[in-house]
Amino acid sequence: MTVAPGRLEGKRVLITGGGSGINFAIAERFRAEGAAVSVADLNPDARAAVEGLGARFAPVDVADAAAVDAWVNEEADTLGGIDVTVAGAGYELVAKATDLTVEQWDRHMAVMLRGPFVTFKAALPHLIAAGGGSLIALGSNLSFAGLTGFTSYVPAKHGVIGLVRVLAIDYAEHNIRVNALCPGPTDTPLIRRQLVGVPNPEELLASWESDTVFNRLGRPEEVAAGAVFLASDESSFVTGSSLMVDGGYTAR
Numbered sequence: 001m002t003v004a005p006g007r008l009e010g011k012r013v014l015i016t017g018g019g020s021g022i023n024f025a026i027a028e029r030f031r032a033e034g035a036a037v038s039v040a041d042l043n044p045d046a047r048a049a050v051e052g053l054g055a056r057f058a059p060v061d062v063a064d065a066a067a068v069d070a071w072v073n074e075e076a077d078t079l080g081g082i083d084v085t086v087a088g089a090g091y092e093l094v095a096k097a098t099d100l101t102v103e104q105w106d107r108h109m110a111v112m113l114r115g116p117f118v119t120f121k122a123a124l125p126h127l128i129a130a131g132g133g134s135l136i137a138l139g140s141n142l143s144f145a146g147l148t149g150f151t152s153y154v155p156a157k158h159g160v161i162g163l164v165r166v167l168a169i170d171y172a173e174h175n176i177r178v179n180a181l182c183p184g185p186t187d188t189p190l191i192r193r194q195l196v197g198v199p200n201p202e203e204l205l206a207s208w209e210s211d212t213v214f215n216r217l218g219r220p221e222e223v224a225a226g227a228v229f230l231a232s233d234e235s236s237f238v239t240g241s242s243l244m245v246d247g248g249y250t251a252r
């Protein structure tokens with residue numbers, strides 16, 4: 001299917017974690033749809049690829065609330081405002097509770113759950129000033145299911161659903177919509193890293209594929225298509241919701 005470009009013409013967009021994988025695909029698609037895009041990512045090496053899209057780049061750790069605040073305000077100044085913010089930064093951490101340290105838990109929560117909170121908190125005044133907009137948090141199929149060893153990941157992704165619901169209620173009066181975009185197993189560096197050093201990587205990959213009804217991983221651009229919908233005015237009556245782009249994972 002070909003989609004006419006320009007669905008996000010004139011939108012000013014911030015994306016955290018946009019240096020890789022799903023969020024990079026979102027940045028790429030948003031640029032193709034006419035948006036002005038600013039990316040923050042922990043990995044400074046992502047700069048060249050992001051700038052290659054014609055997007056702006058800043059090295060920011062979303063666990064650092066002051067740094068996020070400064071970045072959001074600076075980008076709002078440069079772009080002339082903010083209409084859309086995607087909170088997508090995240091990483092995998094697999095350890096059963098008895099093996100997970102409290103410090104690992106705290107850091108994971110600071111990135112995966114407090115990260116979207118501080119990002120949206122900083123962006124909200126700019127969306128209010130713009131007369132409305134769209135906030136999108138990266139949830140997961142694991143926002144609605146458990147998985148062995150995902151001791152901090154699963155609670156963080158469940159928490160993201162709660163966060164978007166509350167913000168959707170509280171900021172509707174400002175014409176701000178807040179939604180979760182929930183991928184299933186998607187072929188990105190995050191998922192590939194989990195195959196390194198395990199005894200049977202092919203078996204593990206095959207099990208993730210068979211977790212979807214299509215028996216394959218999703219592609220980052222398939223998730224990005226959902227982000228275009230949530231960012232665009234086509235989703236004007238969609239808020240507080242979770243858009244599952246999970247290949248039917250949660251259908252079972």
Ligand SMILES: NC(=O)c1ccc[n+]([C@@H]2O[C@H](COP(=O)([O-])OP(=O)(O)OC[C@H]3O[C@@H](n4cnc5c(N)ncnc54)[C@H](O)[C@@H]3O)[C@@H](O)[C@H]2O)c1
Binds near residue numbers: 016040063183185190
């Ligand atoms: N790949 C999947 O199967 C899958 C499934 C469901 C949800 N998700 C979610 O989608 C999002 C993107 O995942 P991905 O698979 O594209 O991963 P990825 O590793 O390819 O990309 C994640 C990006 O986030 C950045 N990042 C990590 N910690 C950060 C921090 N503290 N501050 C700023 N940037 C940081 C990384 O540098 C990286 O560029 C994550 O929130 C992830 O939990 C992924």
